[in-house]
């Protein structure tokens with residue numbers, strides 16, 4: 296069993312709103328339990344470059360409302376090599392750190408698992424932080440709720456102008472291989488169609504659907520394209536559709552990185568606080584190589600190995616079916 300006295304925390308991969316509330320929770324829960332706490336800058340990069348600092352309760356004051364991450368983040372290639380991991384390990388040992396909380400997505404967890412297998416004397420706990428909502432072991436990941444709300448706000452505005460001009464808009468949203476943001480934003484904004492990586496849609500069917508909408512007196516239409524959809528990006532799809540659906544003037548909006556920013560929603564602030572609290576408590580109870588998640592509104596702890604092996608995140612069939620029926 297790991298007995299810990301000094302804990303480090305880092306954020307890695309794409310930033311996500313809710314990371315700051317989680318950092319705050321980790322730091323203060325650790326201090327409450329008489330642990331020393333260290334913040335590592337820029338994820339695994341800071342671990343390799345020895346870029347870390349001591350944190351106190353006041354180091355995390357007034358950050359609950361901030362998007363991004365006060366610890367900064369990076370996608371770090373050198374950490375994938377044995378040499379990079381060895382340097383990271385030596386830096387942790389030098390500072391007497393015996394436990395690590397990593398907040399990030401599946402790339403972050405892959406690194407954490409490899410590191411922890413190589414150096415099992417450092418206890419490691421993962422917290423799912425990614426707007427993509429694609430991790431097994433947690434119904435929701437940090438940032439997903441805020442990002443979805445940001446997308447909804449943007450699409451509502453696009454709807455205003457689409458309607459004013461009787462236009463057809465293709466809006467591309469993030470999510471990497473996951474259509475989670477696209478599906479929920481599509482339902483919330485009444486999109487005429489949602490193109491998802493999890494469900495193949497033939498362009499011919501999309502065109503038929505849009506033509507039906509047009510003959511059913513729809514003045515504007517919005518098609519949400521998840522960036523991982525197999526038909527290609529929103530521009531390619533729009534070009535193909537414009538050729539066939541002459542009744543609409545077609546426009547494209549790629550929402551891009553604005554989806555990652557902004558003040559975390561209430562949901563993400565509470566989720567971040569709960570998961571940070573649970574991560575430290577799990578480490579204190581001797582757990583390692585695991586991640587904390589939320590399922591059915593309860594904390595669930597899953598082995599990192601299992602979380603990564605089962606990493607295929609399933610979208611809810613009933614939501615997909617409902618979205619189609621409600622968009623007639």
Ligand code: F6P
Nearest residue numbers: 309400425426427469470471555
């Ligand atoms: O994983 C989060 C995410 O925002 C994905 O939705 C997107 O595909 C990717 O990161 C973009 O990464 P980057 O900011 O490195 O371009």
